[in-house]
Amino acid sequence: MGYLVGEENRGLEYMFIMMNSARYAVGMQGIAIAERAYQKAVSFAKDRVQSRPVDGSIKSSLPIIHHPDIKRMLMTMRAYTEGCRAMAAVAAAAYDAAHHHPDAEVQRQNQAFYEFMVPLVKGYSTEMSQEVTSLGVQVHGGMGFIEETGAAQYYRDARILTIYEGTTAIQANDLVGRKTARDGGQTAKGIAAQIERTEAELASRDSLDARAVLKRLKLARETFIEVVEFVACQSKASPNAVFAGSVPYLMLAGNLVVGWQLARSLLVAEDLAKAGTDVAFMTAKVATARFYAEHILNKAPGIRDSIVEGAGSVTALALEAF
Amino acid sequence: MGYLVGEENRGLEYMFIMMNSARYAVGMQGIAIAERAYQKAVSFAKDRVQSRPVDGSIKSSLPIIHHPDIKRMLMTMRAYTEGCRAMAAVAAAAYDAAHHHPDAEVQRQNQAFYEFMVPLVKGYSTEMSQEVTSLGVQVHGGMGFIEETGAAQYYRDARILTIYEGTTAIQANDLVGRKTARDGGQTAKGIAAQIERTEAELASRDSLDARAVLKRLKLARETFIEVVEFVACQSKASPNAVFAGSVPYLMLAGNLVVGWQLARSLLVAEDLAKAGTDVAFMTAKVATARFYAEHILNKAPGIRDSIVEGAGSVTALALEAF
Incomplete structure (x- = not known):
């Protein structure tokens, strides 16, 4: 029953x-x-x-x-x-x-x-x-x-978290297929355009922290657009090449979006610190955003090269050779 | 007793x-x-x-x-x-x-x-x-x-292996202090010079695999030299800045040396494959070396930026803010 x-x-x-x-x-x-x-x-x-x-x-x-x-x-x-x-x-x-x-x-x-x-x-x-x-x-x-x-x-x-409810590779397939290739990368590029507006705000600040974050955010965002174009253009013609880089693409997109959100928090925190609100807390926010940009967000260009130039070597080894 | x-x-x-x-x-x-x-x-x-x-x-x-x-x-x-x-x-x-x-x-x-x-x-x-x-x-x-x-x-x-017999940070202190700063980076630069000779051998090959490996090996080696100079010059004047990047320096050096050894194995394997010796095995060696270069060795420039440009943000946060 x-x-x-x-x-x-x-x-x-x-x-x-x-x-x-x-x-x-x-x-x-x-x-x-x-x-x-x-x-x-x-x-x-x-x-x-x-x-x-x-x-x-x-x-x-x-x-x-x-x-x-x-x-x-x-x-x-x-x-x-x-x-x-x-x-x-x-x-x-x-x-x-x-x-x-x-x-x-x-x-x-x-x-x-x-x-x-x-x-x-x-x-x-x-x-x-x-x-x-x-x-x-x-x-x-x-x-x-x-x-x-x-x-x-x-x-x-x-350790179970990258496995259950869909492994990271399954999330990456979703990101490549339904979320990026299906609309020709339009949503992804729309997000990149929003990030560009955050970059403009960073550029209007005279703080060294904002400048340091801007440099890495801009590079990561440009890198991301190149990868989105690769994914959107090649997913039909070379699905194996695109899916060879699907998890790196997810990691690049996640890295960029997180760096972006921390950049936004830096902008708010600088204003509030200047206004004397929770200065210690706001200063810590700024320091954390800058650390992320200089030590994590800066991995973006390396990931792009793996995806765009390195797809062939992912699948080159003969099955019997493993 | x-x-x-x-x-x-x-x-x-x-x-x-x-x-x-x-x-x-x-x-x-x-x-x-x-x-x-x-x-x-x-x-x-x-x-x-x-x-x-x-x-x-x-x-x-x-x-x-x-x-x-x-x-x-x-x-x-x-x-x-x-x-x-x-x-x-x-x-x-x-x-x-x-x-x-x-x-x-x-x-x-x-x-x-x-x-x-x-x-x-x-x-x-x-x-x-x-x-x-x-x-x-x-x-x-x-x-x-x-x-x-x-x-x-x-x-x-x-998980214990990066901890016992000296954590990775202790290995990195050894690499920075006794192995790099003490002789002004001479041993490190000597290794870089050996790597350059491997690059010259790669450049003499006409295979796409050798060319792909050469491109990343050269970039990683140049990156390494910049970091060695930073470590050797700054370790007295700015010890906190150098030690903020000690583990990344170890990871960069390890990444480079491993990429170098795989490049050397590629050179041997290409020759032997051409001579008809263990062709499947040698072809797999070449594919593995190229994969390493395109997906792991290419992380080197990102690591250099963290070390040379990002030292300040490692130690910027006030102790009370943690």
Whole structure:
């Protein structure tokens, strides 16, 4: 005996309502576990005393958070997590506007934006959660591998997130096929145009932070457009070449959108800091955005080369040679 | 009661004989576990049937090894593993020559080369083992997270390798301080000069593979020299800035040396394939070297920017803001 839930012949459609919501939710799991790993690592790094500073400024051992490489790891964790959270929030706002905005055209634009974001929120945030939870273990050193510390559990738990509700490759297929190739890259280029407007705002600032972010954001956005054109033009003629770069394309798009959101937060934070509002918090926002631009967003050109020039070597090896 | 092992007051020196050997050995653990993860993933990918090909060439489902993104993951695993093994073998040969070559000057050169290699064999091979064993889980999909499959154990076991016998940051401190800054970058530049000779050999070939590898190797080597100069010149004046980029410098150096060894294997393999020796094996070597160059070695310029331009943002955040 079975029960019919809802109307006949609409099961697949219902399933996809669930699935899209589940994909977004798994992205949030990635962000949440990354945040928890970050907080735990910060707490440990402020507590654990080991080694004198590399600049010789103090002759005794210090909490490890003073060491530059610990800062590098914590900043990486922090920048990824804050940035992915901003991306997820913007995607959620677009979903709301797609359903509740009074103007039908604005609804349509927001729906297209949201649909482009879902594979990024799912794919990019969960991939970053692997790296962030791994860095969380690393900050703990040997203690990170010890079960009772808890850092290793975040690392293990995060590992399912790039797999369930569609692996990263499935998210990437969605991004390449339904979200990019199907409309000839129009939605993707529309997002790039929005990013260009953020660049113009950055260019109007005289701060070194805004200038540093602008340089990487512009390069990443130009890089992204080249890849979108490659994907849109070649997906029919050379599907194997395009799908050989599908996950790198997802990672590039996610990297760019996150860098963009952090750039937007920098603009707001600079204004508020100047106005004297929550200065310490706003200054931290600016520092985090700049770190992301200089250490993560700057990976974009390398990814482009892999996708556009390197497709052949992905599939060159004979099957028997593996 | 205690026992004196060896002579008095030479304990630390003895310990470091053990430690250097242990560091090399942990690097080999990384390579070994990566190889095992690769073999298991290949075996699964040839067996597991799921989905039709993206190019529509066949109307039925195929073993997943036919899908481009599975090939991308397997090639990444393979290229890292083969390349790090080549690097470790070259380091071991230098160690032998440093101890047994009849010419004292050749001994000295080989000792310096070996000492430069130890943090790379340890640091780079174990960092890559994290990525390779993680990809091994990913190739298995949901089965990878299931304990009885075994892929997750490689992933967990590999996690200690970047920690024990000196974390990656400790290897990087060694590379920056004792191995690069102390001789003003001379050993590092000597290695770059050797790489340039490999480039000249690649340039004398007319194959597209050699040309593709040459392009990335040259760029990575030039990038490396810039970073070596930064490290050598700034390590006294701005130690915090140099050490903020110490791990990225290690990853850049490891990436370059591995790409170089794979380029050398390409040269040998092309000759042997032309001579009719083990053609399938040699062709696979060439394909693997090219994949590495186009998908991994090409990350070098992004890393340089992080180190040379991004040091400030690593340490900008106030301690209270973490």
